[in-house]
Amino acid sequence: MISFDDRNGPADAAPATAYPDLTVPGWYRDAKLGLFVHWGLYSVPAWADVLDRRDVTAETAYARHQYAEWYANTVRIAGSPTRERHERLYGVGHSYEDFADDWHPAPDAVAGIVDLAGRAGARYVVPTTKHHDGFCLWDSATTPFTAARRGPGRDLIAEVAAAVRGAGLRLGLYYSGAHDWHASEFPPLTSHDDLFALRRNDEEFAAFTAAQLRELIDGFSPDLLWNDIDWPDAGKADGPDALQELFREHLAAVPDGLVNDRWGVPVRGVLTREYQDITEVQQEVFESTRGLGLSFGYNADESAEHALDGTALIRLLADVVSKNGNLLINVGPRADGSIPDLQRSALTELGEWLGRLGTAIYGTRPWFHEAVRTPPEGVRFTLGPAADGNDGTEGAGGSQVLHVLLLYPSVGPVTLDKSVSAAVREIAHVPMAGAESGATSTSAAGDVRTPGVWLTSDRITLIPGAGERAVSVVDLPLR
Numbered sequence: 448m449i450s451f452d453d454r455n456g457p458a459d460a461a462p463a464t465a466y467p468d469l470t471v472p473g474w475y476r477d478a479k480l481g482l483f484v485h486w487g488l489y490s491v492p493a494w495a496d497v498l499d500r501r502d503v504t505a506e507t508a509y510a511r512h513q514y515a516e517w518y519a520n521t522v523r524i525a526g527s528p529t530r531e532r533h534e535r536l537y538g539v540g541h542s543y544e545d546f547a548d549d550w551h552p553a554p555d556a557v558a559g560i561v562d563l564a565g566r567a568g569a570r571y572v573v574p575t576t577k578h579h580d581g582f583c584l585w586d587s588a589t590t591p592f593t594a595a596r597r598g599p600g601r602d603l604i605a606e607v608a609a610a611v612r613g614a615g616l617r618l619g620l621y622y623s624g625a626h627d628w629h630a631s632e633f634p635p636l637t638s639h640d641d642l643f644a645l646r647r648n649d650e651e652f653a654a655f656t657a658a659q660l661r662e663l664i665d666g667f668s669p670d671l672l673w674n675d676i677d678w679p680d681a682g683k684a685d686g687p688d689a690l691q692e693l694f695r696e697h698l699a700a701v702p703d704g705l706v707n708d709r710w711g712v713p714v715r716g717v718l719t720r721e722y723q724d725i726t727e728v729q730q731e732v733f734e735s736t737r738g739l740g741l742s743f744g745y746n747a748d749e750s751a752e753h754a755l756d757g758t759a760l761i762r763l764l765a766d767v768v769s770k771n772g773n774l775l776i777n778v779g780p781r782a783d784g785s786i787p788d789l790q791r792s793a794l795t796e797l798g799e800w801l802g803r804l805g806t807a808i809y810g811t812r813p814w815f816h817e818a819v820r821t822p823p824e825g826v827r828f829t830l831g832p833a834a835d836g837n838d839g840t841e842g843a844g845g846s847q848v849l850h851v852l853l854l855y856p857s858v859g860p861v862t863l864d865k866s867v868s869a870a871v872r873e874i875a876h877v878p879m880a881g882a883e884s885g886a887t888s889t890s891a892a893g894d895v896r897t898p899g900v901w902l903t904s905d906r907i908t909l910i911p912g913a914g915e916r917a918v919s920v921v922d923l924p925l926r
Contacts, residue, residue, distance in 0.1 A: 448721045449639065451676065452708040460683035463713040466691045471717050471732045472703040474617065475671070477810045478570035479768050480801075481619065482794075483736060483777035484560060484607075485575050485743035488582050489518045490782040491546040492537075493747045496528040497740075509637045515779070516744030519543045519580040519628055523635040544629065547582060547597035556784020557603065561610040563778065563786055567794035568801035570809070572611045573619035573673050573775060576604050576663055581629025585666065589658050592629050608667045619671030620663050624656055624678045624710065643677065653682030660693055668700045677711035707734070720772075727820050728813050729771040735763075736775040739790050745779035754789050757796025761917040764797065764808065765852045769827035771813040800917055806834045807850035807920045814849065818870035826861060826909070827852040833922050848922045849875045851900070856911030856919040868907040875923035877902045898922075 495515040503511050510527040512520070521529040522543055533541070564572045577583045585604035586595035594603045604620070611618045625646045633645040656679055663669060682690050690712060697704050708715035718733035725735065740746065740754040755763065760776065767774045778790050786794075801808060811831035819828055829850045849871065853861060863871065871877065879902050898921040899910040911919035 454711045455713045457680045466714040469716040480569050481571040481775040482564040482569040483573050483775045486780045488546040489516045489744045493745045495746045513741045515742040515746040520635050550598040553783045557606040567798040571617035574607045575621040579623045579626040581627040617670040620669040621673045624674045625676035648680035650681040653679035657688035672706045674709045733772045735767045735772050738777040743777045757793045758917040760793045760797050761800050762854045765918045804920045816870045818866045825854045847925050851921040853911045853919040856915045860910045862908045
């Protein structure tokens with residue numbers, strides 16, 4: 448997938464010094480888990496070509512795009528499976544934009560989505576306010592192509608914002624800054640080159656996007672502005688609608704606010720990594736994002752074979768957090784706002800695990816040590832407080848511990864190599880073999896009932912807790 452943090456330009460754009468400080472705030476680093484919500488007109492047809500992708504090539508990837516939220520582009524590509532299916536089901540005269548009158552979310556849709564976010568353990572929620580199709584989910588004064596004036600007849604973002612804040616969660620807002628296919632006359636995108644070439648950069652469009660972003664800032668004070676792909680080049684120079692001025696307005700409204708890295712300018716907030724496997728602990732905070740399946744928007748053809756189950760999702764969160772990241776996991780509601788069981792069950796399982804072992808995730812920081820820059824297979828590390836403010840040592844309330852996360856507890860005890868064992872012993876207390884760990888109890892038969900650890904010679908052995916299927920956690924008090 449594409450990374451956007453190295454895109455800068457054009458040559459006459461404002462320099463980095465023109466922008467305000469975009470340091471990633473502490474609340475975001477503590478939150479660790481966000482829920483992305485891709486819900487829009489694309490949720491009505493709810494389809495992308497995913498049943499057999501073995502013969503998809505770079506040349507056909509856009510005609511057979513795996514993202515259902517890209518339906519408005521894919522349906523315009525002659526000969527695409529989406530085009531053929533669309534005409535068969537809806538007729539040749541039915542345009543994508545006609546779905547604006549076919550979309551009727553249930554009255555309690557937003558409440559259900561936000562309730563699931565809370566039960567999943569998410570600390571922030573990021574709904575799409577406008578995707579590349581140009582359909583605005585808030586009551587915008589800039590266009591009649593909105594949820595308030597078409598089929599839904601409601602300001603859906605106002606509903607989401609109220610529900611999210613009512614649940615005590617942070618609010619992020621996704622916005623498509625580079626593409627608005629409703630307000631453009633380009634042909635469909637068929638390659639990565641088109642992704643950046645076929646976008647409006649004129650002053651009129653820059654003013655249009657600035658006005659929409661201002662509506663979102665003024666109306667909802669989002670904690671996170673999550674822009675996608677780029678920003679109109681005409682909005683990157685000096686002027687009242689310049690992007691640096693919009694950032695200042697955002698931070699004035701939300702002093703601990705945050706932006707991401709997809710603006711096409713020489714500054715960034717948090718890095719984003721989409722459907723990417725991060726192999727090493729990162730020095731810079733990043734956000735890993737993906738759908739539970741192959742798409743962000745709901746695709747009715749996705750099944751269990753395409754999706755993360757609860758165990759895989761928990762392991763993904765542990766892996767991302769240990770490497771200095773947040774996980775922004777996506778839910779794609781159906782058009783009526785209901786959540787498919789496949790997504791609901793995985794998120795519910797994640798929330799149950801976080802309810803038991805979330806102290807190894809929330810508020811933690813990565814462990815920076817050369818020996819574990821590339822973590823051992825099946826083992827991850829975070830640094831943070833012990834569960835219940837106690838690390839297992841008497842009178843040590845509030846002490847910091849090294850959380851050792853065992854990704855595959857069913858394989859049994861894991862023995863670290865000498866270099867990793869030595870690194871662990873540099874910062875943490877490890878009992879010798881035969882000595883009882885403060886976090887371990889054994890039966891007469893030697894069955895480990897809770898996670899444990901011991902040192903034999905110069906190697907550490909970690910014992911997962913009995914019955915833990917997803918990720919087991921061993922806490923070691925710091926020296």
